[in-house]
Amino acid sequence: MTNNDKTCPACVEKLLSLYFMEHRAKLLDIAAYLDRLDRATGDRIDDCRIPVFDEAIKMLIDGNGDRTKRILDLLSDQTDILPHAAGGAKGAVGAPKQNGGK
Amino acid sequence: MDYIDPHIHMVSRTTDDYIKMAQAGCVAVTEPAFWAGFDRSSPKGFYDYYCQLTDTEPARASQFGIKHFSWICINPKEADDPVFAREVIALIPEFLKKSNVLGIGEIGLNKNTKNELIILEEQIALAAKFEQLILVHTPHLEDKRKGTRLIMDAIKRNGNIDPSRVLIDHVEEHTVGDVLDRGYWAGMTLYPDSKVTPQRAADIIECYGDERIWVNSAGDWGCSDPLAVPKCRMEMARRGHTDSLIKKISYDNPKTFLTQSERFIL
Numbered sequence: 001m002t003n004n005d006k007t008c009p010a011c012v013e014k015l016l017s018l019y020f021m022e023h024r025a026k027l028l029d030i031a032a033y034l035d036r037l038d039r040a041t042g043d044r045i046d047d048c049r050i051p052v053f054d055e056a057i058k059m060l061i062d063g064n065g066d067r068t069k070r071i072l073d074l075l076s077d078q079t080d081i082l083p084h085a086a087g088g089a090k091g092a093v094g095a096p097k098q099n100g101g102k
Numbered sequence: 103m104d105y106i107d108p109h110i111h112m113v114s115r116t117t118d119d120y121i122k123m124a125q126a127g128c129v130a131v132t133e134p135a136f137w138a139g140f141d142r143s144s145p146k147g148f149y150d151y152y153c154q155l156t157d158t159e160p161a162r163a164s165q166f167g168i169k170h171f172s173w174i175c176i177n178p179k180e181a182d183d184p185v186f187a188r189e190v191i192a193l194i195p196e197f198l199k200k201s202n203v204l205g206i207g208e209i210g211l212n213k214n215t216k217n218e219l220i221i222l223e224e225q226i227a228l229a230a231k232f233e234q235l236i237l238v239h240t241p242h243l244e245d246k247r248k249g250t251r252l253i254m255d256a257i258k259r260n261g262n263i264d265p266s267r268v269l270i271d272h273v274e275e276h277t278v279g280d281v282l283d284r285g286y287w288a289g290m291t292l293y294p295d296s297k298v299t300p301q302r303a304a305d306i307i308e309c310y311g312d313e314r315i316w317v318n319s320a321g322d323w324g325c326s327d328p329l330a331v332p333k334c335r336m337e338m339a340r341r342g343h344t345d346s347l348i349k350k351i352s353y354d355n356p357k358t359f360l361t362q363s364e365r366f367i368l
Contacts, residue, residue, distance in 0.1 A: 003308075009342035077247070077248050085217045
């Protein structure tokens with residue numbers, strides 16, 4: 001179904017012109033976020049969002065394609081568990097507690 | 103260039119938004135029934151909401167030349183109590199008779215619970231009984247992948263639903279391929295922080311093609327943008343995509359799916 005072979009009509013030079021500054025800013029936002037976590041007060045905590053974020057960053061530079069899909073899979077609940085009821089829960093946190101980011 | 107926003111919650115938007123959307127080329131919207139940010143305390147609250155969707159909003163939209171259609175259901179966030187949900191479902195057939203109602207939606211799952219799944223199956227059966235189109239909400243973030251598969255399995259189990267009459271909304275890169283491969287329509291929701299950005303929506307079109315897929319803003323009371331569809335069109339144009347492709351995604355495809363209901367007349 002998927003086709004990743006030269007399907008974007010813009011050339012590399014044009015894509016750099018269009019997007020480099022935008023993503024440079026996003027890259028610096030991630031760096032600043034990680035620095036902020038380092039500077040946080042209080043004890044370190046065991047939270048599923050922290051290790052899975054580190055795993056996702058490694059995927060960005062592992063040299064393989066389909067980065068977005070692979071990161072979304074990493075950030076997904078991959079269990080078959082169906083709770084009976086939500087107990088009033090409505091939202092999601094963005095990372096699976098069950099997978100532990102692995 | 104005209105466009106359709108096939109998923110937007112105008113009850114949560116201002117009249118200024120209608121004006122800006124009309125100025126940007128919006129000619130029609132379809133509005134699924136959804137969660138208001140709080141749980142309604144009685145079925146009567148839903149009855150009033152369905153009246154707002156089918157009477158008040160179409161009148162408000164028409165002031166700006168925008169056609170307004172709606173979808174009726176109990177949304178998955180309020181479907182976790184089956185007894186309560188069934189009282190609400192009993193109200194739905196009355197509204198399916200309205201000339202501006204296109205089908206059942208947005209039904210689906212939220213936290214992927216057994217209770218939500220029971221009510222989803224009952225609303226799928228309702229759609230089959232009344233031969234309605236279906237608009238599906240898929241769960242958020244970490245719950246999306248599993249929930250999307252559970253929903254498609256539930257529709258298949260019913261046995262009386264043609265996948266080409268179902269739009270699975272809020273797809274992302276990890277669900278869109280599965281949705282299209284199973285014969286469903288796919289909706290991409292353009293949100294600033296979750297779901298997909300206009301850039302990623304354009305990427306998905308480039309990688310998965312332009313058949314059975316649309317974009318929508320799902321603008322509501324949260325962080326969202328009622329002008330997201332024209333912004334996605336601009337994103338596609340600046341990459342060099344053709345006017346015909348941009349029109350297909352933002353006008354022709356929604357029209358093709360929605361005109362499966364004889365009530366969708368522009």
